Amino acid sequence: MHDAACNDTERRAADSAERLRRDLDLFNELERADFTGVGWDLFANELAKYGIAVMVVWMRTHRIFTECARVFSGRLGKKFGLPEPPHDWTDEDRADLSALVVTKALTTFKRQALIGGGWSASRGAGLSTYFIGTCIYEFPNLYTQWLAQRAATLQQGKAEHATGTIGTPPVDPAAAVAQADHADRALARLPDRKTRIVVKLVADGYTQDEIAEALSASGFPSATKDAVRGVWQRHVKRARTDRGVDDD
Structure with missing residues (x-):
């Protein structure tokens, strides 16, 4: 039993090391092309699809709020929390917000992680993992903006209903x-x-x-x-x- 557990741990470590080697090869290839061209477009598209899939699920299960609290509480040195989503938060709301988060995260990721050297294979996180971390970083501002705009819209709707007029x-x-x-x-x-x-x-x-x-x-x-x-x-x-x- 002990040998099986050791073998499983070694296998996972080997798989992780291989993924990091592939990511480093990919990074070097993208860097040679100055993070532009067809290679970058394909990579960015796949990364965006992955990011949106993760964000949609994390919003649906509310895991995104747990992840933000973990990341920002560590950064700020104090407890961090976001407002709860509205009870009528729809799949369409989550899909649209995910697209906004991922688009902003792609720009930040390219500028800071890739061109700026923020990502390094030696630190142990793969490119996709680092990108999801960037999505977590971008989420709070975009989410609170969405909440504020939604509240303003609802308030405007109530006012127009009460007065019978349209702004x-x-x-x-x-x-x-x-x-x-x-x-x-x-x-x-x-x-x-x-x-x-x-x-x-x-x-x-x-x-x-x-x-x-x-x-x-x-x-x-x-x-x-x-x-x-x-x-x-x-x-x-x-x-x-x-x-x-x-x-x-």
Whole structure:
């Protein structure tokens, strides 16, 4: 029995060492290409898919809150906690928030872990493990922003219901959508999930290339920079039409 346990431990250690060697080879290959090109795109896409899958499950099971408390309590030297999610937190909410977290984490991971040298195989964590740690780091701010926007939307809805009026729309829909403070209200009127992701990420200042990566990782494999531009242009045109503004 003791020999079997030792063999199992040795096997796990060997598997871990082999994964780290593969990750180091991959890192060196990506570094030679300056973390750009087809190789980077493939790696980022696979990493994003993995990150979204983990984040969705961790949000559904509430494990993400435990992980954030563990990480940030250690960093801050005091107890850390986040507000509980609303009881009507939907799968769609979690999927959209996961895409935002992973998109932000990819940018941070590339800048700090890869280009900045924050990741090292000698420290024992693989690339995917390090990336999930980056997602944990980015989650609290994006989650609290989402909660605040949701609360503002609900409050606005109550006020409009009480008065029987609808708030005055902004003069310029394109500029208005770029204001993150009222993003939830704008997002609630959008026709599909792809448009919601694009509009939210445009409002948060992401580039078209970064948004294309997020869409690809969120179940839209044909997403490109041109596709993102098309979704945004259709959204702006639809917003103007809804307001009776003639583009001509």
